[in-house]
Amino acid sequence: MRLFFGRRAALAAFGGTALLLGCAAMTPSVPTPQDPAARLAWLDRLSWGLSTDTVTQVERAGAARWLDGQLRPAPPAPLPPAAQQQVEAMSISTGPPGALAIRLEQERRAADALPDDEARQAARQAYQKAMNQAGRETQQRFLLRALYGPDQLREVMSWFWANHFSVSVRKGPVRPLLADFEDRAIRPHALGRFRDLLGAVELDPAMLVYLDNQQNAAGRINENLARELMELHTLGVDGGYTQSDVQEMARVLTGVGINLQPADAPPPRLPPALAGQWVRRGAFEFNPARHDRNPKTLLGQPLRATGLAEVGEALDRLARSPATARHVSRRLATYFVADDPPPSLVEHMVQTFQRTDGDIAAVMRTLLSSPEFTASLGRKFRDPLQYALGSVRLAYGDRVIADTGPLLGWVNRLGQAPYAHETPDGYPLRQQDWASAGQMSARFDVARSLGANGAVLMRTEPRQPVEKPSYPPMAQSPLMRQLEPTLGVATRQALAKATSPQDWNTYLLASPERMYR
Numbered sequence: 001m002r003l004f005f006g007r008r009a010a011l012a013a014f015g016g017t018a019l020l021l022g023c024a025a026m027t028p029s030v031p032t033p034q035d036p037a038a039r040l041a042w043l044d045r046l047s048w049g050l051s052t053d054t055v056t057q058v059e060r061a062g063a064a065r066w067l068d069g070q071l072r073p074a075p076p077a078p079l080p081p082a083a084q085q086q087v088e089a090m091s092i093s094t095g096p097p098g099a100l101a102i103r104l105e106q107e108r109r110a111a112d113a114l115p116d117d118e119a120r121q122a123a124r125q126a127y128q129k130a131m132n133q134a135g136r137e138t139q140q141r142f143l144l145r146a147l148y149g150p151d152q153l154r155e156v157m158s159w160f161w162a163n164h165f166s167v168s169v170r171k172g173p174v175r176p177l178l179a180d181f182e183d184r185a186i187r188p189h190a191l192g193r194f195r196d197l198l199g200a201v202e203l204d205p206a207m208l209v210y211l212d213n214q215q216n217a218a219g220r221i222n223e224n225l226a227r228e229l230m231e232l233h234t235l236g237v238d239g240g241y242t243q244s245d246v247q248e249m250a251r252v253l254t255g256v257g258i259n260l261q262p263a264d265a266p267p268p269r270l271p272p273a274l275a276g277q278w279v280r281r282g283a284f285e286f287n288p289a290r291h292d293r294n295p296k297t298l299l300g301q302p303l304r305a306t307g308l309a310e311v312g313e314a315l316d317r318l319a320r321s322p323a324t325a326r327h328v329s330r331r332l333a334t335y336f337v338a339d340d341p342p343p344s345l346v347e348h349m350v351q352t353f354q355r356t357d358g359d360i361a362a363v364m365r366t367l368l369s370s371p372e373f374t375a376s377l378g379r380k381f382r383d384p385l386q387y388a389l390g391s392v393r394l395a396y397g398d399r400v401i402a403d404t405g406p407l408l409g410w411v412n413r414l415g416q417a418p419y420a421h422e423t424p425d426g427y428p429l430r431q432q433d434w435a436s437a438g439q440m441s442a443r444f445d446v447a448r449s450l451g452a453n454g455a456v457l458m459r460t461e462p463r464q465p466v467e468k469p470s471y472p473p474m475a476q477s478p479l480m481r482q483l484e485p486t487l488g489v490a491t492r493q494a495l496a497k498a499t500s501p502q503d504w505n506t507y508l509l510a511s512p513e514r515m516y517r
Contacts, residue, residue, distance in 0.1 A: 033063060033374075037486045041377040044517045045336065046070065046368075047152035049390025052397040052479050054152055067368070070153035071191060071361040077151070082400035083144045090137040091130070092179035098205065098260075098282025101176035104130055105260035135175035135419075138182065140404040142418045143411075146389050148400060157190040157360070158182070159385070160335055162419070164328075165201045165233055166426035167210040169419045174210050177283065178419055181206035194328060194358030195319040202229060202315060205258045205283040211424065214257035216250060218292040226250035228424045234318040236327030241299065248296045252303065252314045255291030258283050277307045325353035329363060331429070336367055337376045339430040345372040381431035382517050384414030387443060390517070391450055391509050392457070395472040397479065401457035410446045414439065444510045451505025474505045487513055 033039045043058055044050050046067070058066045078084045087093060092100060104127060111123030142159075149155040167174055167181060185204040189197035201207055202225070208214055211225040226249035230241050259265075259280055267278055270289055277288035286308045296303045298314055299321070305313040318324060329349035333341030345367065352359075352366040367373055382390065388411050392401065401407065411417045415434075421427050428434070449456075455470040474480055487495075491511045498504035508514065 036482065038377065039063060040482065040486065041517070044390070045377060045380065046156065048146045048155060049386070049393040049517075050479060050483070051393040052477070054393075055479060055482070057150070067153075070151060071365060073151040073154050073191065076149070076154070076187070079144060079148045080398070080400055082402070083148045086144060086402075086404075087141050090141060092134055092137045092141065092176075096282060097180045097184055098177075098284070099263075100134060100179070101205065101283050102260050102262060104134070104176050106262065131172065131175045135169040135178060136408075138175075138178045139169065139408055139418045139420075141179070142182070143389070143404050143407055144400075146385075147393060148398070153364075154187070154190055157364075158187045159418075160332070161190055161197060161201075162186050163421075163426040164331060165207065166421055166424050167206050167419065168422050170422050171210055174206050177204075177206035177209060180204070180282070189360075191361045191364070192359075194324075194353070194360055195316065197360070198233065198319050199312065199315050201233070203256065203284060203311070208256065208258055208284075213253055216254050216256070217290040218251075218254050221247070221250050221254070221292075223247065223250040226253055230318065232425055234327065235321055235323040236330075239321070239323035239327060241323075245299055248298050249314060251292040251294070251296055252298070252310055255287045255289070256308070256311060257285055257287065257290070259285035279308055319358060322350070322354065325350045325358070329353055332363065332367060333372075334429045336380075337370075337373050338380070339432070342372050345370050378516055380517050381435060382515055383427065383429070383434050384411055384416035384439070384443075385418070386517060387515070388414060388446060391447065391514065392454075394477075394479070394514075395450055395454055395474055395505065395509070396457070397477065399458075403457055403459045403462070405462065406449070406456045410449065414442050414446065443515070444506075447509035447514075448506045451509050452502035454505075469501075471502045471505055473501070474508060475501060480508075487511070 033042045039058070040050060040055070042063070043054065047054055061069070079087065094100070095103075107123070107130070108127050111120055111127055114120040114123055146155050146159070162182060165186070167178065169175055169178055181201075181204050185200040185207075186197075189200055208225070211228055212222050213225040216222040216225065223246055227246050230239065230246060230249060231237050235241050260283060263282075267275075267280070268287060268289065270278060274288040277286070277291075279286040288307055291307060293306065296310070298317060301317070303310055303313050326346065330341060330346050333346050333349060337345065348370065349363050349366050352363050356362040388407060392407060408417065412420070416427055451471060451474070453466065453470045454472045455466045455468075458467060491508070491513060494507045494511070495504055498507055
């Protein structure tokens with residue numbers, strides 16, 4: 001595909017084809033690219049973009065050992081101090097799971113009860129400000145983790161699953177629940193067993209609110225969560241389920257919802273036979289009085305458990321369906337290999353998924369060991385998040401940004417702000433959805449903003465004067481010296497015509513090579 005930057009005459013020298021990077025053969029068990037260019041392309045695909053620190057990690061450990069550590073990471077290590085301090089100062093970082101949402105709900109109720117109109121309006125505004133802050137902080141925390149997290153593959157996989165199980169910050173009540181969704185449901189299971197991930201996600205308060213399952217009760221069925229659980233999260237649209245299965249799954253999920261009463265609030269009054277089935281964990285609640293206790297059949301087989309255990313039995317069945325193995329494997333291959341992944345690769349991943357009971361790390365190892373993955377390096381179009389985050393990592397390396405505001409603004413403009421896709425299908429994964437003329441023009445503007453005025457990311461106050469010089473010294477970067485042999489002739493010619501460091505940065509960040517990974 002040719003990439004056109006409209007009237008940007010300075011980039012006329014660029015050709016439009018992707019840089020194709022070769023890669024040495026990888027063994028089936030441990031991919032170990034030997035060629036320097038291939039290793040950079042390999043690392044670029046497995047991270048949020050090349051940075052000096054990540055390249056150094058691979059050089060010191062060796063590619064195989066580094067990958068082993070990435071596929072089976074230890075509990076998350078702290079970010080660099082300057083980034084960790086930003087995260088710890090956020091309102092989303094305090095309290096146990098659900099505490100922020102519970103506190104803000106009590107503030108909302110207190111505001112609504114105020115007799116004075118002016119005081120009530122002020123309290124409601126303060127509540128909305130706190131809600132907006134919770135959503136924005138979750139987006140900012142994601143950006144900091146993606147930029148500086150030492151376990152880069154876990155950060156990439158956490159985003160993949162957060163997008164696969166999409167919830168949106170733009171649905172208001174989700175905002176104070178979103179940080180816990182990322183921390184409790186997604187990240188701990190991003191490279192674990194799919195069944196564990198599925199159970200954590202589907203019973204997470206953010207998902208229950210986003211897909212309206214708190215409204216789902218016996219006699220008042222809401223099918224939203226059940227439908228997306230089967231169509232998007234597990235079996236896929238062609239997974240062989242019927243409308244009857246959706247209805248049965250909705251009945252299974254009755255009574256699964258949220259409770260934003262204070263943690264010490266008394267449980268609901270229940271008949272003795274049901275009292276022992278009531279469950280509350282943080283903001284999550286299973287209320288057996290709202291659960292449809294009649295017999296159910298899912299995917300042609302009866303469910304034998306009752307209550308909340310019935311939900312677990314249904315999720316077991318969905319997670320272990322061959323259709324789920326195929327749907328999930330195809331999505332992973334689309335994200336990491338090709339817009340239309342080779343059927344042979346998908347089939348090998350499906351076999352691994354089924355043989356290992358949905359071990360995500362094992363499925364990823366099958367993908368990364370494949371010749372199809374090797375052949376794809378340098379050919380996969382970057383989506384907006386990959387482009388923006390990769391550009392910041394390349395431009396500033398391991399220097400921690402102090403203000404995520406400009407970066408969040410850039411990804412908003414590019415159309416892929418974290419947790420901001422309004423519909424449950426998540427952001428698209430294919431080049432055709434992102435490679436429009438408008439997107440390319442917006443990327444040029446981001447390249448120019450970062451290349452010429454990237455110091456806005458280093459401000460500690462929004463109106464603070466930008467430091468001098470205001471551009472990153474990319475041409476002098478040791479990493480750029482490693483990347484230089486991978487640049488095409490047209491890009492080198494364009495860089496040679498740059499009349500300032502700012503132009504040099506802009507031309508590089510807007511080059512065809514930076515559009516692919």
